[in-house]
Amino acid sequence: MKYVFFLFSIGIVSYFAWKKPAILPSLLAGAVAFDISITWFPPLGPLGSQLNSFARLLTVGIIGAALWRLGREPEKRQELKAILTHFMTRAFLIYLAAGAFSLLYSIDRGKTAVELIRLFTLFLLYLGICLLGERKHALLPFQVVHWVGVALVPLTLYEGITKHFIWRGYLAEGEIARVNATFVDPNILARYLVLAIVANLILQYLNDVTWKRGVYFGALLGLLGALAITLSRSGILTLVIVVTLLILFIPRKRMVLPIGLLGLIGAVMVALQPAVRERLLTIKIGFGALGEQRAYLCKVSRAMFIDHPIFGVGLGGFEKMFLTPRYIIYKTVIPYVQGVTLSHTTILTIAAELGLMGLAALAWVWFALVRVLLGARRIVFLQANCEGMTHRARTSKADLDRGKIEQYLPVVGYFLWIVAVFISSQAEARFFEDPIIWLSMGMMLRLSGGVGSEQRHESKIAAH
Numbered sequence: 479m480k481y482v483f484f485l486f487s488i489g490i491v492s493y494f495a496w497k498k499p500a501i502l503p504s505l506l507a508g509a510v511a512f513d514i515s516i517t518w519f520p521p522l523g524p525l526g527s528q529l530n531s532f533a534r535l536l537t538v539g540i541i542g543a544a545l546w547r548l549g550r551e552p553e554k555r556q557e558l559k560a561i562l563t564h565f566m567t568r569a570f571l572i573y574l575a576a577g578a579f580s581l582l583y584s585i586d587r588g589k590t591a592v593e594l595i596r597l598f599t600l601f602l603l604y605l606g607i608c609l610l611g612e613r614k615h616a617l618l619p620f621q622v623v624h625w626v627g628v629a630l631v632p633l634t635l636y637e638g639i640t641k642h643f644i645w646r647g648y649l650a651e652g653e654i655a656r657v658n659a660t661f662v663d664p665n666i667l668a669r670y671l672v673l674a675i676v677a678n679l680i681l682q683y684l685n686d687v688t689w690k691r692g693v694y695f696g697a698l699l700g701l702l703g704a705l706a707i708t709l710s711r712s713g714i715l716t717l718v719i720v721v722t723l724l725i726l727f728i729p730r731k732r733m734v735l736p737i738g739l740l741g742l743i744g745a746v747m748v749a750l751q752p753a754v755r756e757r758l759l760t761i762k763i764g765f766g767a768l769g770e771q772r773a774y775l776c777k778v779s780r781a782m783f784i785d786h787p788i789f790g791v792g793l794g795g796f797e798k799m800f801l802t803p804r805y806i807i808y809k810t811v812i813p814y815v816q817g818v819t820l821s822h823t824t825i826l827t828i829a830a831e832l833g834l835m836g837l838a839a840l841a842w843v844w845f846a847l848v849r850v851l852l853g854a855r856r857i858v859f860l861q862a863n864c865e866g867m868t869h870r871a872r873t874s875k876a877d878l879d880r881g882k883i884e885q886y887l888p889v890v891g892y893f894l895w896i897v898a899v900f901i902s903s904q905a906e907a908r909f910f911e912d913p914i915i916w917l918s919m920g921m922m923l924r925l926s927g928g929v930g931s932e933q934r935h936e937s938k939i940a941a942h
Contacts, residue, residue: 480520487519491535495543500612502543503917506536507619508626510913511670514645514660533913537603544606554609561608566923569846570601573839573910576832577793584792585799593794600916607920616888616925617684619917620677624697627674631700633659634667638707657707665906668713671705672898673914676720680891683728684884712905720898727851727890728883772822772905778808779826783833790833796821799830824903847896847919854889854926889925892918 494501509515509532516531529535547554561567577594584590637643637657641650649656649664656664678701682694705713778800782791791799797820799805821827828836895918903909 480518484519487532487535491539495539499543499547499610500615501618502536502540503607503611503921504615504618504622506533506540506913506917508622509533509536511626511630512660513662513666517645537599537913540606540610541602544609547609557609558605561605561923564923566846566850566919569843570604572842574598574601576835576839580789580792580832583789585795586792589794589798590792597910600910600913603913604916604920607917608923611921611924613925616921617681619921620680620888620891624674624677624681627671627701628697630659631704634704634707656709663906664708665710665712665902666908668705668708668710669716669899669902671701671708672713672717672720672902673895675701675717676724676891676894676898679724680887684887712902716898716901719901720894723897724890724894728887774808774810775821776823776826778805779821779823779830781805781808782830786833788833789835790829790831793831796827796830822906824900824909847893847922850922850926851889851893855886889922892922
C-alpha cells in the first residue's frame with residue numbers, strides 16, 4: 479500500500495510539474511505541514527533522504543520543472559542570469575561558500591559534506607521558485623498555509639483533549655502533553671500555526687467582503703486556540719514579534735480591529751489557562767528537562783565559539799565536537815530524559831560551527847532580505863506615483879493606494895514568514911533547513927521585480 483501511495487504522489491507532482499508548474503510552490507507550502515508523511519512512504523534506500531516525504535518530493539519536482547523550463551525557454555535562461563547576479567542570491571552563495579570553506583578544517587568532514595549537499599539542494603529549490611513563481615499566484619501560498627493550518631485545528635484540539643496522538647505518542651506522556659498533530663515536534667507545529675496566522679491577517683486585510691472577513695476572523699480564533707494548546711513559548715513569542723512588525727510595515731487602520739481582538743483573546747486565554755500562563759512565565763529559564771538541555775547546549779555553543787572564534791568547528795560538526803572530552807563535561811545528567819547533543823538554537827549553532835565568518839554571512843543574508851523588502855516598497859510606491867500622474871483623470875487616489883498595497887503586502891508577508899521561522903528556530907533550530915525560508919525568499923525576489931519581464935517594466939517606471 480505504501481508503494482501505491484508513493485507512486486500516486488509522484489504522479490501528482492509530475493502532473494503539476496508538467497501542466498501547472500507555477501502551482502508547485504504553493505503545494506510545497508502545504509506539504510511542509512506533513513512531517514508525518516515519512517511514515518506513509520515505503521523504505522527507499524539511498525533515495526530516502528530526498529524523497530521520503532511530501533515536502534521533499536515536491537522540492538525535487540520544483541527543481542525538475544525549473545530545469546525543464548530552462549532547457550526549453552530561452553527567456554528563462556536570461557532570468558536565471560539575473561537571479562544569479564542579484565544581491566540576495568549572492569548573499570546566499572556567500573553563506574554556502576563559508577560552509578564549503580569549512581571542509582578544509584571541519585572536525586566531521588563527512589557531516590559537513592552532507593550538510594553542504596542539503597544546503598545546495600535547498601538553494602536549487604530557491605532558484606526553482608524564482609523561475610516558476612508568478613505574480614498572479616502571489617497570494618496562493620498564503621491561502622494554502624492558512625487553510626491547512628485551519629484544517630489542523632480540530633486535530634490539535636482532539637489531541638489536546640484526549641491525549642491520544644496520531645503520531646509520536648510519547649509526547650503525550652509525562653506531566654504536560656505537548657500536541658504535535660502531523661509535525662515532528664510541537665514547536666514546529668506552533669511555527670506553522672504562526673505562519674497561518676500571518677497569512678490570515680494578510681488575506682483579511684486584502685478582503686473587502688464583510689462575510690469573508692468574518693470567516694477569516696473566525697478562523698483566526700481557531701488558529702490562536704490551537705497555538706495556545708501547543709504550549710509553545712517560542713511560538714507565542716514569535717507571534718507577538720511578528721504581529722508587531724506587521725503593524726509597523728503596513729498601513730494600520732484596517733488592522734486595528736483584528737489585531738486588537740487577537741491580543742484581547744490571547745490575554746483571556748492566558749488568564750484562563752494555568753498551563754499556558756505557567757509556560758509563559760518560564761519563558762526565560764525554560765521548563766523542566768527541556769530547559770536544562772537548552773541551558774547546557776547554550777553553554778557548550780558559547781565554549782566552542784570562544785575556542786574557535788573565527789571559523790568555528792566546521793558546518794555540521796557541532797555534535798561530534800560536543801562528544802569530545804573537552805566539551806562533554808557540559809552535558810547535564812537528567813534522570814528521566816536522554817540529553818541531546820545537537821544544538822537547538824540557530825544563531826549559537828552557526829557561531830559554534832562557522833564562527834564569526836558564519837555570523838557575518840548570516841548578517842549579510844538578513845541585510846539582503848531587508849534591502850529587497852525596502853526596494854519592493856520603493857518600486858511599488860514610485861509606480862503608483864507615476865500612474866497617478868499619467869492617469870490622474872481616470873484613476874482615483876483610493877484605487878492607486880489599493881493597487882500598491884496589493885503589490886507590496888505579499889512581499890511583507892513572505893518577509894514576516896522568514897522572520898517567524900528565524901525567531902522560532904532559536905528554540906527548535908531548522909532555519910535554513912525549512913523549505914518555507916527558500917519559498918519565501920524566492921517569492922520575495924520574484925514579486926519585488928528582481929527577475930523577469932516585471933523587472934524590466936518596473937525599471938522603466940523608475941527611470942521616468
